[in-house]
Amino acid sequence: MRDVTSILPLSLETVSFLGEGRKLVDAVSLVVPAGGVTVLLGPNGAGKSLMLRLCHGLLTPSEGRVHWAAGATGRAKRHAMVFQKPIMLRRSVEANIDHALASAGVARLERRERAWAALQRFGLLERATQPARLLSGGEQQRLAIARAWSLRPELLFLDEPTSQLDPAATRQIEELLTGLVAEGITVLMSTHDLGQAKRLADRVLFLHRGRLIEDSLAEYFFVEPQTIAARAFLAGDLIW
Numbered sequence: 001m002r003d004v005t006s007i008l009p010l011s012l013e014t015v016s017f018l019g020e021g022r023k024l025v026d027a028v029s030l031v032v033p034a035g036g037v038t039v040l041l042g043p044n045g046a047g048k049s050l051m052l053r054l055c056h057g058l059l060t061p062s063e064g065r066v067h068w069a070a071g072a073t074g075r076a077k078r079h080a081m082v083f084q085k086p087i088m089l090r091r092s093v094e095a096n097i098d099h100a101l102a103s104a105g106v107a108r109l110e111r112r113e114r115a116w117a118a119l120q121r122f123g124l125l126e127r128a129t130q131p132a133r134l135l136s137g138g139e140q141q142r143l144a145i146a147r148a149w150s151l152r153p154e155l156l157f158l159d160e161p162t163s164q165l166d167p168a169a170t171r172q173i174e175e176l177l178t179g180l181v182a183e184g185i186t187v188l189m190s191t192h193d194l195g196q197a198k199r200l201a202d203r204v205l206f207l208h209r210g211r212l213i214e215d216s217l218a219e220y221f222f223v224e225p226q227t228i229a230a231r232a233f234l235a236g237d238l239i240w
């Protein structure tokens, strides 16, 4: 029977991650409910990527706990992650999606259907048989999102998904993300691009030195940040 129990909200309870002899993520607590785009902002090394990896389960907190909605099952397959630099297998575009679905335990016939739907949805049908590694950067990122989408995630994590792309490819990815949110997928992403954060964010989490120092609706954050660090960041001043 299909699992329809939502995995959301995702909750972090005083999550810390220790490394390099210090707390790289320091006692972060937050809740991600269903819906919308939450953007992680902060200077280099603030801990944005670590946060996404902790949420997705690629890293284990040194302290505290990451947990999903009570009673949710099948959670491993219902959140997916897209990385800054797409990880492409040395296979065709379609085989890259097929591999992700096979790893998630999807049966062969259904894999074909879902891969085809993803290729169509993300404008990659004509590229289906081409080697994924020969796609342009923008196409590879589109494939990475298509592959994640084929897993039918409720929550999609994206770590600086457009930092390697030109403005046109960036716009295309942003439009795709807006479409995914309209479909009901919740997005938690990091970006360096303030313009992008303004265009996409419903909510902003501002990290500084591993600490979550602002958690605001985007409309407030960009107009009236509450902390000196966030004000400096928005003004383009160097903070560390």
Ligand SMILES: Nc1ncnc2c1ncn2[C@@H]1O[C@H](COP(=O)(O)OP(=O)(O)OP(=O)(O)O)[C@@H](O)[C@H]1O
Binding pocket: 018, 019, 020, 024, 042, 043, 044, 045, 046, 047, 048, 049, 050, 051
């Ligand atoms: N797996 C790890 N183990 C130990 N230290 C790590 C690990 N991953 C990252 N770090 C360190 O943790 C700090 C935060 O890194 P992180 O990549 O999360 O920052 P970020 O906010 O994403 O930065 P950027 O904007 O530059 O990508 C850095 O000092 C980094 O060197």
